[in-house]
Amino acid sequence: MSTTALSDVTTPTTTPTATSPTAGAHARIPVRRLVTVELRKCFDTRSGFWLLVGTGLAAVAATVLVIAFAPADQLSYGTFTLAIGKPMSVLLPLIALLSVTAEWTQRSGLTTFSLVPHRGRVILAKGIAMLTVGVVAMVLAFPLGALGNIAGTTIHGLEPVWDQTVTDLAYYALANTLLMAVGFMLGVLIRASAGAIVTYFIYAFVAPTLLTFLAMGQEWFRNAQPWVDPNYSQDALFHGGFSAEQWAQLGVTSAAWLVAPLTIGLVTLLRSEVK
Amino acid sequence: MLTVERLTKRYGSAVAVDDITFTARPGRVTGFLGPNGAGKSTTMRMMVGLTWPTAGAATVLGRRFTDLPNPGREVGVLLDASAQHAGRTGREILTLAAQTMGLPASRVQEMLAKVSLTDIEAQRRVRDYSLGMRQRLGIATALIGDPQVLILDEPANGLDPAGIRWMRDLLRSYADRGGTVLLSSHLLHEIEVIADDLVVIGHGRIVAQGTKADLLASTGTLVQTRDGATLTTALDSAGTTYTGHGVRGATGITTLRVDADPEHVGQHAARAGVALLELRPAEGAGLEEMFLELTAQTQREGAVA
Numbered sequence: 286m287s288t289t290a291l292s293d294v295t296t297p298t299t300t301p302t303a304t305s306p307t308a309g310a311h312a313r314i315p316v317r318r319l320v321t322v323e324l325r326k327c328f329d330t331r332s333g334f335w336l337l338v339g340t341g342l343a344a345v346a347a348t349v350l351v352i353a354f355a356p357a358d359q360l361s362y363g364t365f366t367l368a369i370g371k372p373m374s375v376l377l378p379l380i381a382l383l384s385v386t387a388e389w390t391q392r393s394g395l396t397t398f399s400l401v402p403h404r405g406r407v408i409l410a411k412g413i414a415m416l417t418v419g420v421v422a423m424v425l426a427f428p429l430g431a432l433g434n435i436a437g438t439t440i441h442g443l444e445p446v447w448d449q450t451v452t453d454l455a456y457y458a459l460a461n462t463l464l465m466a467v468g469f470m471l472g473v474l475i476r477a478s479a480g481a482i483v484t485y486f487i488y489a490f491v492a493p494t495l496l497t498f499l500a501m502g503q504e505w506f507r508n509a510q511p512w513v514d515p516n517y518s519q520d521a522l523f524h525g526g527f528s529a530e531q532w533a534q535l536g537v538t539s540a541a542w543l544v545a546p547l548t549i550g551l552v553t554l555l556r557s558e559v560k
Numbered sequence: 561m562l563t564v565e566r567l568t569k570r571y572g573s574a575v576a577v578d579d580i581t582f583t584a585r586p587g588r589v590t591g592f593l594g595p596n597g598a599g600k601s602t603t604m605r606m607m608v609g610l611t612w613p614t615a616g617a618a619t620v621l622g623r624r625f626t627d628l629p630n631p632g633r634e635v636g637v638l639l640d641a642s643a644q645h646a647g648r649t650g651r652e653i654l655t656l657a658a659q660t661m662g663l664p665a666s667r668v669q670e671m672l673a674k675v676s677l678t679d680i681e682a683q684r685r686v687r688d689y690s691l692g693m694r695q696r697l698g699i700a701t702a703l704i705g706d707p708q709v710l711i712l713d714e715p716a717n718g719l720d721p722a723g724i725r726w727m728r729d730l731l732r733s734y735a736d737r738g739g740t741v742l743l744s745s746h747l748l749h750e751i752e753v754i755a756d757d758l759v760v761i762g763h764g765r766i767v768a769q770g771t772k773a774d775l776l777a778s779t780g781t782l783v784q785t786r787d788g789a790t791l792t793t794a795l796d797s798a799g800t801t802y803t804g805h806g807v808r809g810a811t812g813i814t815t816l817r818v819d820a821d822p823e824h825v826g827q828h829a830a831r832a833g834v835a836l837l838e839l840r841p842a843e844g845a846g847l848e849e850m851f852l853e854l855t856a857q858t859q860r861e862g863a864v865a
Contacts, residue, residue, distance in 0.1 A: 310629070311628075311629050311630040311633045311634065312629060312630065312662075313629035313630065314629070314630050314660065314661070314662065318659065318660065318662060319660070321659065322656055322659050322660050325656065325659070326645075326656060329648055329652050329656075330645055330647030330648055331647045331685070332647055333647075387645055391643075391644070391645040391646060391647075392640070392642070392643035392644070393643065393644055393645045393648075394643075395610065395639050395640055395643040396637075396643065396644065396653075396657065396701065398609070398610055399608045399609070399610060399631065399632075399637045399639070400631060400632045400657060400660045400661065401631075401660065402608065402609035402610075402625055402626040402628075402631055403626065556612070558605070558610065558611045558612075559605070559610040559611070560605070560610075
């Protein structure tokens with residue numbers, strides 16, 4: 286049998302049947318719906334669910350620990366919100382990171398990106414979903430801190446100290462949001478859960494310690510650190526009261542360590558092959 | 561209707577898919593057949609926008625896949641049944657698909673019933689699913705939007721014989737209602753049973769395409785007679801070509817391989833008054849021989865048969 290002859294075989298002509306399973310135009314999928322789906326995807330797996338529950342439990346535990354162990358004269362609203370913010374600042378970025386990397390590491394992206402063949406819209410929806418998670422976390426953290434403050438001072442028989450202004454809380458919320466954005470950026474850039482998590486921990490825990498040592502030993506770095514170390518300026522946000530120079534420093538470090546790698550990550554993500 | 565025009569994918573100097581053109585038509589099941597690494601999956605990923613083609617285009621219902629406003633409502637896609645978050649339940653995966661497409665939650669239950677996943681199975685996490693169950697879930701995900709076109713990559717993998725029969729009946733009735741089905745496979749028997757049309761690919765190129773009937777008919781008929789001379793004269797006058805397989809000396813039996821179907825040969829033999837000893841489709845009329853032959857030059861495994 287000759288193979289060349291076969292490739293010339295005329296293609297079949299069939300009469301298409303009148304009734305197709307469906308016909309007609311469909312509306313474009315709105316981003317709002319994608320956000321709802323992406324939010325659901327963060328918490329509908331066992332790992333996602335426990336990460337969420339763990340964040341909540343850690344916040345409550347932090348409150349209880351402050352009441353139990355903090356010196357009575359240091360009990361204030363600010364003490365509580367800072368304590369609650371610690372576990373949140375560790376765990377919320379992981380949720381953001383995993384929301385992106387799971388599509389590649391768990392390969393669910395094959396379905397996600399064929400249902401919505403515009404990856405930019407999916408990533409945008411993920412970003413909005415993560416922002417929503419961050420806002421909800423703050424909305425829960427502030428009353429939790431207030432409850433802790435009232436409970437703690439009542440137990441110690443003191444008047445509660447409300448040392449946080451709305452501006453302070455805004456700084457606090459911005460700090461948490463930036464940390465989540467860093468997690469999200471690492472997810473977009475690395476697109477593999479294990480690698481992104483390791484990088485995140487190096488960024489959030491290893492690097493700051495090393496850079497602190499460097500700053501202690503080297504004067505030139507001590508002066509340069511606010512302009513090059515993203516953790517330095519982000520951490521300062523938790524304490525509020527930024528000067529114009531501090532905003533400039535935050536802007537410079539965020540542009541270099543958040544916006545630039547996020548842009549690179551997005552460009553490669555849009556071009557890459559989903560397998 | 562699914563149209564692929566001059567689709568090409570190169571990775572550096574390596575060519576994964578080389579200038580492929582074919583059409584999958586409504587009401588037909590089109591089998592996309594080829595050995596592993598032939599480029600089937602790459603072609604299918606290009607059809608649904610997961611891989612950008614180097615050249616060429618694929619259109620579904622006259623539009624590029626990425627231009628469809630809600631692709632899941634028009635094209636059901638199953639590329640890899642195992643590509644799901646292992647920590648989600650089967651029901652949850654269907655719910656996510658339904659929500660993305662804007663379908664009512666009742667569709668989830670309907671689809672679970674359609675692919676015979678029980679409520680208990682649907683509550684289990686996909687990591688505990690067998691490959692067969694994952695394929696059923698994948699089919700359910702593809703069908704949930706009630707699409708007109710199905711693109712399925714190796715959907716029969718991991719199914720038991722009953723599952724394969726179920727899949728065949730499902731796709732048959734889907735096509736009979738006017739749907740377009742493109743399914744890939746390296747399982748020859750599978751495709752032979754399900755498909756109406758075939759596109760055979762080897763090393764990124766199409767090596768054969770056409771209706772299954774046409775492709776199989778071209779393998780011809782084996783006929784045996786003691787009166788070889790009369791038969792060849794009859795075939796010659798009918799303009800039918802044949803090749804002689806020799807005459808067995810003592811018995812005088814002539815064996816011919818005729819490039820026509822058995823009925824055609826039988827009628828000419830009858831008209832010429834030739835008694836036949838044997839009349840049957842040529843050996844290896846099955847797709848397997850054709851497939852191995854067609855892809856022999858391009859196959860990685862070499863001589864499998």
